[in-house]
Every structure is written in structure tokens, then in C-alpha cells.
Amino acid sequence: GESVGLHLPTLSVQEGDNSIINCAYSNSASDYFIWYKQESGKGPQFIIDIRSNMDKRQGQRVTVLLNKTVKHLSLQIAATQPGDSAVYFCAENNAGNMLTFGGGTRLMVKP
Amino acid sequence: AAGVIQSPRHLIKEKRETATLKCYPIPRHDTVYWYQQGPGQDPQFLISFYEKMQSDKGSIPDRFSAQQFSDYHSELNMSSLELGDSALYFCASSLRGEDTQYFGPGTRLTVL
Numbered sequence: 001g002e003s004v005g006l007h008l009p010t011l012s013v014q015e016g017d018n019s020i021i022n023c024a025y026s027n028s029a030s031d032y033f034i035w036y037k038q039e040s041g042k043g044p045q046f047i048i049d050i051r052s053n054m055d056k057r058q059g060q061r062v063t064v065l066l067n068k069t070v071k072h073l074s075l076q077i078a079a080t081q082p083g084d085s086a087v088y089f090c091a092e093n094n095a096g097n098m099l100t101f102g103g104g105t106r107l108m109v110k111p
Numbered sequence: 112a113a114g115v116i117q118s119p120r121h122l123i124k125e126k127r128e129t130a131t132l133k134c135y136p137i138p139r140h141d142t143v144y145w146y147q148q149g150p151g152q153d154p155q156f157l158i159s160f161y162e163k164m165q166s167d168k169g170s171i172p173d174r175f176s177a178q179q180f181s182d183y184h185s186e187l188n189m190s191s192l193e194l195g196d197s198a199l200y201f202c203a204s205s206l207r208g209e210d211t212q213y214f215g216p217g218t219r220l221t222v223l
Contacts, residue, residue, distance in 0.1 A: 032210045043115075043201050043214035044154065089153060093210050097142070098167050099203075101153035 012108045019080045021105045023073040023090035032093040035064060035075045038104065039086045047075070047088075077107075085109045113138055115204050115215030123221045124192050132187040132218045136204030142166065143185040144212055145177060148199040160185055161207055192222045 013019045025033070031052040036044035050057045050064045050073075057064050063076040073090050087104040094100060116135040124130050136143050142161045146154040147170075156169035160179035171177075174192075179185045183204075189196060199219050203212035 034211065036214075041217075041219075043203075043216050046211060046213060049211060097144070097159065097205070097210065097212070098156045098169060099144070099146075099154070099212060100156070103153055 009103070010106045010108065012110060013080050015080060015082060015109050015111050017080055019075075019077040019084070019107055019109075021075045021077075021088050021090075021107065023075075023102050025071050025073065025090070025092050025102070027092060027094065027100070028068075028071060030092040030094060033064070033066060033073055034091045034093065034099070035062075035073075036089045036091060036101075037084075037086045038089060044089060080107075080109050082109045082111060115202055115213055117200075117202050117215040117218050119218060120216065121219050121221075123223065125223055126192060126194065128192050128222075130189045130192060130220060132189070132200050132202075132220070134185045134187070134202030134204075134215060136183050136185075136202070137213055140204035140206050140213075141183055142205045142207050143179055143183065144203040144205075145171075145185070145187050146201040146203065146214075148201060148217075150198070154201060157187070189220075194222050196220060197222045 034049045035047040038044045048059045048064050061078045065074045089104045090102045091099040118133045144159040145157040148154040157171040159166040163179045174190050177187045199217045201217045203214045205212045
């Protein structure tokens with residue numbers, strides 16, 4: 001079936017640098033996308049979302065970009081901190097509100 | 112702010128036993144979702160409920176069933192447990208009409 005996936009399984013960055021996590025989706029009918037952060041042993045934590053009628057959305061230190069032409073999502077984290085270390089998932093919300101998750105990317109922040 | 116509550120947090124069962132997982136959504140949230148996350152895998156949607164009615168069904172085995180009660184809490188019932196059922200089980204909740212799902216801390220089920 002259609003799915004959401006990620007390009008990089010592990011991303012290692014220096015503290016203070018910016019991080020970019022990428023995600024490709026295949027369901028062109030999806031109209032809502034979410035980024036979740038999951039720390040070890042915990043549930044996915046909502047970070048930021050974006051609807052398909054937008055290209056960019058900014059939060060506190062995070063920005064999500066949506067390129068519908070190539071069906072690509074990215075999550076940018078500014079001034080990455082050790083507390084940002086986690087697995088990040090993108091998810092698309094299909095009709096009926098079922099979330100389809102992409103393969104997670106592990107972000108490791110080096111002090 | 113109140114979050115999704117799941118119980119128990121950890122559960123150990125033997126093969127062929129049954130298990131019941133409970134989920135208490137965020138206050139005022141009327142929709143609950145169940146996800147299964149195997150080791151190193153993405154969360155996979157199992158089933159969802161709105162106003163006590165099944166809303167959507169994903170890859171939930173026939174051995175599993177779930178329901179939502181009048182106070183909106185939900186229970187996932189798992190029978191004839193198999194080793195492959197060992198996973199993290201997450202419940203999420205949302206308010207009908209809103210897309211954002213908020214996840215609970217999960218129940219770690221280990222089947223021996």
C-alpha cells in the first residue's frame with residue numbers, strides 16, 4: 001500500500017547546529033502531515049503539523065516544509081540541543097484519520 | 112495539561128493467554144486510536160473509535176478486539192497471545208473534527 005518513508009535512518013549533528021530530517025510520502029491525496037518526536041520508551045510527541053494547502057509552517061525552533069510536487073516533507077530544527085535527541089517520525093493523516101507513519105530517523109546530538 | 116493515560120504500562124503474558132489494555136483519553140476528547148509498534152518499527156494503526164462506534168480498522172488481528180465506553184475510555188482485548196504480539200501498544204486521542212492525535216505513554220507487552 002501507499003506509505004510514508006524517510007531517507008536517512010540516523011542523523012548525527014553537533015549541538016547548536018541546525019538539523020534537517022527528510023520524509024517522502026506517496027499518497028498524493030493526503031492533506032495533513034504531522035511530525036512526531038519519540039524518546040526511548042515513550043509515546044510519540046506532537047511537534048508540528050502542516051496542511052497540504054501550505055508550503056511552510058514555523059513553530060518554536062522547528063519548521064516544516066512541504067513540497068507537494070515531489071511529495072516531500074522536511075523538519076528543520078534550529079540550534080539543535082541535546083534534548084532534541086530522539087527518533088523523529090513523519091506521518092500522514094488519510095481520510096478517516098488513520099495515521100500512516102514513515103520510517104523513523106534517529107537524531108543524535110553531540111555535545 | 113492532562114494527557115492520555117494508559118494502563119498497565121508493562122505487561123508480561125504467556126503464549127495463548129489473554130490481555131486487556133486500557134486507554135483514558137484527554138478530557139473532552141471523543142475519539143481514540145490504537146497503534147502497535149514492534150521493536151525498531153513504525154507505529155501501525157490498529158483501530159479507532161468515535162462515540163463508542165468503530166470508526167476505522169487497520170491491521171488488527173482477528174484475535175484482538177476493542178471497544179469504547181460511554182466515558183470515552185477504550186480497552187483493547189487480546190486473546191491467544193503469540194510471541195509476535197510483543198510490542199508497544201499506544202493509544203492516541205483527538206477531538207472529532209480535529210486532525211491532531213495525542214499519544215499516550217504506551218503499554219509494553221511482552222509475550223513469553
